[in-house]
């Protein structure tokens with residue numbers, strides 16, 4: 001009896017250890033919804049195509065949402081949770097307030113996905129897929145998106161404030177910020193290439209165009225014309241002055257002629273350790289696309305909720 005009891009308890013302990021190990025190593029997988037929601041990729045792609053026809057800026061806004069999701073306690077859809085009188089999320093954190101956009105489109109896609117596969121696909125995964133589709137629709141590379149993330153039941157404004165990098169950051173601050181997420185210098189430079197499209201507000205680059213010295217004078221003059229020394233905080237300018245809506249490697253070519261819009265952009269090409277990587281991507285679009293895709297998958301793997309953690313939200317803007 002004794003030996004039976006103890007062998008059963010050993011078996012139980014082994015099972016517990018095995019289950020814990022599985023949870024700790026839970027991996028995302030490209031096939032996660034192949035059976036449970038076979039039309040998922042098509043639903044997201046069709047909706048993104050329609051949305052981009054209305055708003056060419058959307059792919060830029062969506063990839064930024066994904067970045068701001070992943071850098072704050074992992075890619076768990078936390079950025080999509082709206083504030084309520086009793087809930088403070090991340091949308092009013094410093095880098096997000098009056099700035100992030102595209103949440104309505106993710107919500108629309110979520111409704112279409114729910115209609116086809118009820119309570120199956122997370123908002124975090126929809127955001128990851130929409131990000132990829134937006135890049136492709138803008139002329140960028142495609143990649144296979146690992147899936148199986150679940151949605152957070154919480155969000156953290158304070159983590160958003162401390163983790164999201166600022167336009168005023170130095171290269172060493174940017175490196176540390178990415179290192180804190182398990183991303184290296186090459187990831188930093190490749191992912192910053194997302195500034196190949198989309199817009200920024202005057203308030204984020206005013207200091208650069210009036211005070212930085214590592215800026216091409218004609219470019220500074222152009223930007224000053226629509227971003228006054230005071231006021232006009234919300235006036236918009238393209239992050240990529242040469243091909244503002246296309247996903248290409250012009251961002252790096254612009255950096256080499258000191259036409260980075262944000263101070264943080266130009267920090268990547270300012271006689272520092274990132275210069276050679278910038279030069280490499282400026283000279284070789286294929287190399288940029290290859291590294292960008294690898295870094296996107298890496299960023300998408302930051303601390304996902306898997307297994308029975310978190311939930312599959314019914315509506316992306318609030319917890320179930």
Ligand code: HEM
Nearest residue numbers: 060061064067099165166167191194198199200201204264
């Ligand atoms: C390296 C550190 C980064 C800093 C300091 C930074 C900062 C900023 C700032 C200040 C803006 C303008 C926001 C506004 O004016 O409302 C912006 C826009 C944008 N950022 Fe970043 N960013 C960084 C990295 C990234 C990464 C890693 C991605 C994506 C992979 C990304 C994608 C974008 C896009 C696409 C836009 C334009 C969004 C739109 O038009 O709606 N950024 N970023």
